[in-house]
Amino acid sequence: MANSIRKQQDILEKLKIYALNPMQEEALAVIEKTTNTVLLSPTGTGKTLAFLLPLIKILDPECTQVQALILVPSRELAIQIEQVVRSMGSGFKVNAVYGGRSMSKDKIELKHIPAILIGTPGRILDHFRNDRFSKASIKTLILDEFDKSLEDGFEDEMKGIISQLPSINKRILTSATQGVTIPGFVRLDKPYILDYSKEKTASKLAIKTVVSPIKNKLRTLLDLVQHIGNEPGIIFCNLRDSIDQVSAFLERNKINHACFSGGMEQKDRERALIKFRNGTCQVLIATDLAARGIDIPEMKYIIHYELPRHEEEFIHRNGRTARVNAKGTAYILKWENELLPEFIKNVKGVNISKKAPYKPQFWETLFISGGRKDKISKGDIAGLFFKQGAIHKDQLGTIELKQDCAFVAVPLTIANQLAEKLNNTRLKKKKVRVTVL
Numbered sequence: 001m002a003n004s005i006r007k008q009q010d011i012l013e014k015l016k017i018y019a020l021n022p023m024q025e026e027a028l029a030v031i032e033k034t035t036n037t038v039l040l041s042p043t044g045t046g047k048t049l050a051f052l053l054p055l056i057k058i059l060d061p062e063c064t065q066v067q068a069l070i071l072v073p074s075r076e077l078a079i080q081i082e083q084v085v086r087s088m089g090s091g092f093k094v095n096a097v098y099g100g101r102s103m104s105k106d107k108i109e110l111k112h113i114p115a116i117l118i119g120t121p122g123r124i125l126d127h128f129r130n131d132r133f134s135k136a137s138i139k140t141l142i143l144d145e146f147d148k149s150l151e152d153g154f155e156d157e158m159k160g161i162i163s164q165l166p167s168i169n170k171r172i173l174t175s176a177t178q179g180v181t182i183p184g185f186v187r188l189d190k191p192y193i194l195d196y197s198k199e200k201t202a203s204k205l206a207i208k209t210v211v212s213p214i215k216n217k218l219r220t221l222l223d224l225v226q227h228i229g230n231e232p233g234i235i236f237c238n239l240r241d242s243i244d245q246v247s248a249f250l251e252r253n254k255i256n257h258a259c260f261s262g263g264m265e266q267k268d269r270e271r272a273l274i275k276f277r278n279g280t281c282q283v284l285i286a287t288d289l290a291a292r293g294i295d296i297p298e299m300k301y302i303i304h305y306e307l308p309r310h311e312e313e314f315i316h317r318n319g320r321t322a323r324v325n326a327k328g329t330a331y332i333l334k335w336e337n338e339l340l341p342e343f344i345k346n347v348k349g350v351n352i353s354k355k356a357p358y359k360p361q362f363w364e365t366l367f368i369s370g371g372r373k374d375k376i377s378k379g380d381i382a383g384l385f386f387k388q389g390a391i392h393k394d395q396l397g398t399i400e401l402k403q404d405c406a407f408v409a410v411p412l413t414i415a416n417q418l419a420e421k422l423n424n425t426r427l428k429k430k431k432v433r434v435t436v437l
Helices: 002-014 023-033 047-058 075-088 103-110 121-128 148-149 155-162 200-204 218-228 240-252 264-279 312-316 378-387 413-420
Strands: 036-039 069-070 094-097 115-119 142-143 170-175 192-195 203-210 235-236 257-260 283-286 303-306 327-336 364-368 397-403 408-410 425-427 430-432 432-437
Touching: 002 047, 002 075, 023 036, 023 047, 023 103, 023 192, 023 235, 047 075, 047 103, 047 142, 069 121, 069 155, 075 094, 075 115, 075 264, 075 327, 094 103, 094 121, 094 312, 103 121, 115 408, 142 432, 148 155, 148 170, 148 200, 192 430, 218 235, 218 240, 218 327, 240 257, 240 283, 257 264, 264 283, 303 312, 312 364, 364 413, 378 408, 378 413
Parallel strands: 036 170, 036 192, 069 115, 069 142, 094 115, 142 170, 203 327, 235 283, 235 303, 257 283, 303 327
Antiparallel strands: 364 408, 364 432, 397 408, 425 430
């Protein structure tokens, strides 16, 4: 017991978390002792950690097979959970598999079987059908954002997966919203329901309307972004065509941004998030895919450029700001004759005539063609930039290390010069390419 508590404290220290919130405390106690658990809690309240901490406790370090399967609706959520598990430094191997990623990469990584396997339903079912690992030791099944998986039409794949899991003795389902019927094939017998969905986390969220005098809202959007200033935020659109229009307009007006939608290649989506996280991009223009299950920092605002069609979308979009204890604003952009949906109530208008002081882009992102599989660490990368790049500590921004590459934020003013100086240098034993992303 003492060892278990000490291990948990070590994990929290690695994650730089000094206290669990009430939902996480209760989830930890309940999940450990309960066969079936449903956890309902708003986006941004820490559900991932709430199920990972008890999961780590029940894994068997002697077992060499997959012990826990985490099914998720999106690639981004799979990657995010994988990163959290790695950051915990638990000693258990983890892998994420998902559509849009090379199958050969999956096969190579799965030769060293992980204790925790995370994946999207279609890709997991593919591996199941090809018997790439034993399913006999999978005792814990986690359906994260299960409502989204059902909504996105993954029901048949999930049914096919769960029917092949004979040894499940613990099921954990999570969602930010309630009211979704759980299908019978999940075999969720008498679940313990932890319902934090009505917690008053929205009290720190201000919802404001911005009215466009004409149906084309682009000019008003620009005025709003310039009024807010250089704070990072997300502009939500319903359609990919709308993202293209907004992107072209903001580019003409020199607003630094990245785009994020389901129609983009996985590599491009990942890179958009990296640039947004490290400050290279001020704004992310996105569909509802970015409303949940992606790893991005706390932000002060989101903008509904196009009105969400359903209340769930509105809740999830707003959940990207005012998270946990922070304050945030959701701006609703509407034109004069546009009616708000019934679920958007009690909103106040805002005057956006005053512009915030303009600050030019500071960071740029460099790509490095070496990663974890080459035994390269963040410390190795920092050393390269300090020694051979001759930069100061405050000129080195966020380093993101992936399996086969890395991304580093550096000041825009020296990015090209650094790329030229460090290209074709050696990191550990590997000669790496360094280019501006």
